[in-house]
Amino acid sequence: MNEEIRTRIAPSPTGLLHVGTAHTALFNWLFARSKQGKFIMRIEDTDKERSRDEFIDDITDGLIWLGLDWDEGPERGDGYGPYLQSKRFEIYKKYAQELLDNKKAYYCYCTPEELEKERKEQSKNKQAPKYSGRCCNLTESQIAKFKAEGRKPSVRFKVESKQIKFKDLIKGIVEFDTGLFGDFVIMKSDGTPTFMFAGAIDDFLMKISHVIRGEDHLSNTPRQILLDEALNFAIPEYGHLPLILNPDRTKLSKRKNPTSLSEDFIKKGYLPEAMINFLVLMGWSAESGQEFWTLKDLINEFSFDNVGKSPSVFDQKKLDFLNGYYIRKMSIGDLAKIAADFLGKNEMVKDGNKFMVALSLVQERLKNLSEIPEQIEFFFKEPSSYKDIIVPKNGTLEKTKKALVESLKYLEEENDFGRDSLEQLLRAVATKNGFSAGVVLWPIRVALTGKIASPGTFEVLEALGKEESLKRIKKAIEVIK
């Protein structure tokens, strides 16, 4: 019989949702969904100093935005909750007491200063920094003395010296010698648990079957296994994902790269589809070689067999490409909807129809939503200051004037402002005057848009309509007089 697959994402709310966390969440989610398992959200807010509620919101909102929903978590299902570690302190205390009672852990009265000094000395002597274990066998009188000094003890786990070997889902068999570790702290002197301890307990209590996390946790795994063994917990499967790196190959950091999902990607106009596709391609590839993926398709295709072992450099250019790709693929109605949401109170959104027409002209040129206002502005507002660019390369002021005047003449008489008939008309104007098409089309387009780069002349004429188009062309003739 197969046990239910249960994975989790366990962010600590000490900052905005990081793309690395999103990446880990994605792989956990995919694995759970592909196995009809459960995906759980657990908030690791044991660090009271740095944890903030607003970060919890940022993290959960970001994952929802990506489409990574969870089955259990704060405010959602309470099978094995609570899912906020700050509400589970009694549980950790109980297990710490159990270890204390079994002599598998002991009180440590060392002060941070003493420990720091010890470490410094060790590294000065080229020794591995490792806790000496000096508090393990304190006498009654020594303890009484420390207590009298008002020292608050931490609880340290007594590390048994042995080989720990486990099969990582991604890395394969990994082996550690725990004799090198030194006794580590499981309860801080303020009574709160360390990440190592709380994580091991919660993974067991929440019946997590697979712990999928970043490779930076690989060296923590044997410690957690030791804890599991001491507490008689079942040991979960582990999988350590390759990390995401800055272009200089250091661990992804916000100093060197955009890392906040909300601030750097959502607000900049990236689409969840692009983000998912981009994230999954860092570390995973399909057997088929397919490179475009939606969450839905990934569920059927995902497997740890195709997850790579080496870290990936964050490549913004590729994200941009993917984002443009998904923007282009979207129906104009859907684009208008998400663009309107994105732009919020922007004036240009008010006239829904006009906004949609404008969008349709620039859709294939967009790399992200935030480029929209700049690209469609001409559609709502007469352009200005295009005097320097209205004469095409290799053209002259004289020809440009003539082209505009002649075009205006014919345009005024044209009633069909569809792009096809406009094309016929204007190309005829060009040949009639012995001009190449560009000589007449460029100035009109600039008169209409005020831009060097824009959608094509015929589309713009059509979209703007006869009245507005003629008005702008007349103005251009004035301007270059």
Next chain:
RNA sequence: GGCGUGUUCGUCUAGUGGUCUAGGACAUCGCCUUCUCAGGGCGAAGAUCACGGGUUCGAAUCCCGUACACGCUGCCA
């Protein structure tokens, strides 16, 4: 310092002993489409598979060593 993990085009990657004169994608460059930009189509360039030894008839693929990178070595997570 110790331990762990990793190393294929600039980047993401395919590749599990012969089909690899190493495939795809992004980026770059060129051509075509064209009034511009974008898109699309076609094409080019780009990797002595980190390095050095082995094993083998044969290695990017297996073994050993070295180098480099990253992670852990915290009363942060």
